[in-house]
Amino acid sequence: xxxxxxxILGCSSATPTSTRNPTAQLLNIAERFFLIDCGEGxxxxxxxxxxxxxxxxxxxxxxxxxxxxxxxxxxxxxxHLLGRTADLDLYxxxxxxxxxxxxxxxxxxxxxxxxxxxxxxxxxxxxIFEDKKVEVRTIVLNHRIPCCGFLFxxxxxxxxxxxxxxxxxxxxxxxxxxxxxxxxxxSLDGNLIPNSSLVNNKQEPRTYAYCSDxxxxxxxxxxxxxxxxxxxEATFLNEMSARAKETFHTTALQAGTIALKAHVKxxxxxxxxxxxxxxxPLLEEAQSVxxxxxxxxxxxxxxx
Amino acid sequence: xxxxxxxILGCSSATPTSTRNPTAQLLNIAERFFLIDCGEGxxxxxxxxxxxxxxxxxxxxxxxxxxxxxxxxxxxxxxHLLGRTADLDLYxxxxxxxxxxxxxxxxxxxxxxxxxxxxxxxxxxxxIFEDKKVEVRTIVLNHRIPCCGFLFxxxxxxxxxxxxxxxxxxxxxxxxxxxxxxxxxxSLDGNLIPNSSLVNNKQEPRTYAYCSDxxxxxxxxxxxxxxxxxxxEATFLNEMSARAKETFHTTALQAGTIALKAHVKxxxxxxxxxxxxxxxPLLEEAQSVxxxxxxxxxxxxxxx
Numbered sequence: 001x002x003x004x005x006x007x008i009l010g011c012s013s014a015t016p017t018s019t020r021n022p023t024a025q026l027l028n029i030a031e032r033f034f035l036i037d038c039g040e041g042x043x044x045x046x047x048x049x050x051x052x053x054x055x056x057x058x059x060x061x062x063x064x065x066x067x068x069x070x071x072x073x074x075x076x077x078x079x080h081l082l083g084r085t086a087d088l089d090l091y092x093x094x095x096x097x098x099x100x101x102x103x104x105x106x107x108x109x110x111x112x113x114x115x116x117x118x119x120x121x122x123x124x125x126x127x128i129f130e131d132k133k134v135e136v137r138t139i140v141l142n143h144r145i146p147c148c149g150f151l152f153x154x155x156x157x158x159x160x161x162x163x164x165x166x167x168x169x170x171x172x173x174x175x176x177x178x179x180x181x182x183x184x185x186x187s188l189d190g191n192l193i194p195n196s197s198l199v200n201n202k203q204e205p206r207t208y209a210y211c212s213d214x215x216x217x218x219x220x221x222x223x224x225x226x227x228x229x230x231x232x233e234a235t236f237l238n239e240m241s242a243r244a245k246e247t248f249h250t251t252a253l254q255a256g257t258i259a260l261k262a263h264v265k266x267x268x269x270x271x272x273x274x275x276x277x278x279x280x281p282l283l284e285e286a287q288s289v290x291x292x293x294x295x296x297x298x299x300x301x302x303x304x
Numbered sequence: 305x306x307x308x309x310x311x312i313l314g315c316s317s318a319t320p321t322s323t324r325n326p327t328a329q330l331l332n333i334a335e336r337f338f339l340i341d342c343g344e345g346x347x348x349x350x351x352x353x354x355x356x357x358x359x360x361x362x363x364x365x366x367x368x369x370x371x372x373x374x375x376x377x378x379x380x381x382x383x384h385l386l387g388r389t390a391d392l393d394l395y396x397x398x399x400x401x402x403x404x405x406x407x408x409x410x411x412x413x414x415x416x417x418x419x420x421x422x423x424x425x426x427x428x429x430x431x432i433f434e435d436k437k438v439e440v441r442t443i444v445l446n447h448r449i450p451c452c453g454f455l456f457x458x459x460x461x462x463x464x465x466x467x468x469x470x471x472x473x474x475x476x477x478x479x480x481x482x483x484x485x486x487x488x489x490x491s492l493d494g495n496l497i498p499n500s501s502l503v504n505n506k507q508e509p510r511t512y513a514y515c516s517d518x519x520x521x522x523x524x525x526x527x528x529x530x531x532x533x534x535x536x537e538a539t540f541l542n543e544m545s546a547r548a549k550e551t552f553h554t555t556a557l558q559a560g561t562i563a564l565k566a567h568v569k570x571x572x573x574x575x576x577x578x579x580x581x582x583x584x585p586l587l588e589e590a591q592s593v594x595x596x597x598x599x600x601x602x603x604x605x606x607x608x
Contacts, residue, residue, distance in 0.1 A: 022378075
């Protein structure tokens with residue numbers, strides 16, 4: 001089975017604490033490395049957890065609050081200083097290009113690699129990345145400034161078909177790829193052999209939805225329905241729901257409610273307010289609505 | 305004796321390592337808190353070492369290479385989010401104002417406190433800060449882009465004069481401040497009593513010179529002569545002197561030479577290249593020229 005693994009690099013909201021860094025995540029799908037948001041200190045976190053940042057193929061920045069992108073300039077500088085020449089795709093708000101260019105202009109930095117900018121259009125379900133193994137679509141979040149979440153999805157995986165099955169039904173070579181992709185087969189004697197009788201490890205493509213930062217927003221549900229893993233911000237406990245609403249954030253209870261209504265398989269909460277030293281109450285609150293909830297913990301990896 | 309204490313927050317050069325952060329220092333002179341440079345992660349370092357960042361009165365940014373200022377946006381944001389209303393003086397290259405304003409514009413951040421910008425003029429010995437206790441002057445460094453070091457100096461301290469001395473010479477009240485400031489006294493019988501016979505703890509004003517980043521530059525010597533503490537970058541060992549020259553940096557041997565020629569009392573080296581895991585060879589090299597050399601170590605404080 002190919003890799004589909006999420007590593008948390010930062011899980012704090014706006015103000016970092018001495019133990020929690022601002023938002024950043026590294027997602028590995030089939031050896032494509034996607035950096036999702038890049039708060040201050042992300043390059044240091046990558047080093048700390050021994051994750052090679054030159055392997056990052058693409059960076060996805062949700063929005064232009066500092067705790068989601070202020071680590072990017074330093075990371076790009078280090079990539080440059082350590083000899084990167086491979087292109088880097090950057091999916092981000094249009095304004096980030098101006099911010100990056102202004103700073104490299106004044107530091108007189110001329111990158112040895114190319115940044116390919118892909119500006120957010122803020123359209124739901126917009127296909128922004130696609131290759132043989134993965135596709136990425138947008139989820140438009142509802143925050144104080146324009147903000148975009150992301151839905152990462154494996155391409156349908158080819159199933160296995162055994163030699164015995166090929167011999168038994170005398171399957172010609174030119175039909176094997178179709179069967180691995182899900183086709184049925186009509187045998188020489190005219191019988192339809194269903195795909196399920198032919199392949200032995202059919203696996204549904206896995207999905208990961210990243211939703212940070214947003215207020216409680218039921219319009220997201222249709223875009224994250226049934227995902228294997230939902231990361232949803234849970235900045236506050238529900239006793240602070242007024243503050244959450246005012247700042248366009250979500251409570252742990254609300255994150256659990258979204259997960260429940262979207263029938264996701266697993267919920268991970270994060271983006272914790274610095275006021276919570278102990279995160280258990282946030283976890284318990286989300287679990288009171290949606291049992292299969294876990295906390296985002298820096299340095300921990302989750303296989304989706 | 306009033307405080308004069310330097311705390312190292314970061315001592316790495318351009319690329320941070322898992323154990324060393326980019327440049328930042330906190331200097332406390334008589335409860336004035338000066339932040340000198342602000343590399344990525346400085347706000348996290350301040351928290352880690354339990355230094356209250358709302359007490360910072362002024363920030364001094366030497367130049368616009370990312371490892372010297374990329375932590376500033378995050379620090380300003382946190383100061384704002386945590387309720388700062390006191391003005392903050394910022395001594396920096398003119399272009400930093402544009403960089404800060406652009407980012408706060410796109411994040412729709414409206415600071416609750418005022419940043420008072422003081423643009424570098426790149427003139428040697430320019431008096432840029434002065435109050436009752438402290439003055440700060442510039443040291444123009446020789447780097448790849450315009451770069452400014454800083455000389456921090458206590459104002460002359462008042463000496464103590466004991467009651468016994470006042471009674472003995474029958475010194476009138478209106479002359480005591482002059483004597484504390486260094487004046488002699490003419491006694492009732494017309495004898496000149498030298499100041500040294502009147503006061504008992506005369507103390508020379510202390511000085512701290514910050515020189516990072518610069519190539520080996522003997523023209524600095526006259527501006528840092530006799531300082532109590534010189535921080536000088538020592539990015540490389542002398543075996544890499546060609547690389548040092550090319551990148552406008554200094555070797556440990558050269559830093560020691562500058563310290564020797566300037567007759568400073570103590571040298572602290574820092575801004576280490578990420579290639580040096582073990583810093584002892586850098587220390588030994590500088591000490592081979594200038595004995596009283598120490599390493600900059602994150603979290604450690606030095607009383608000047």
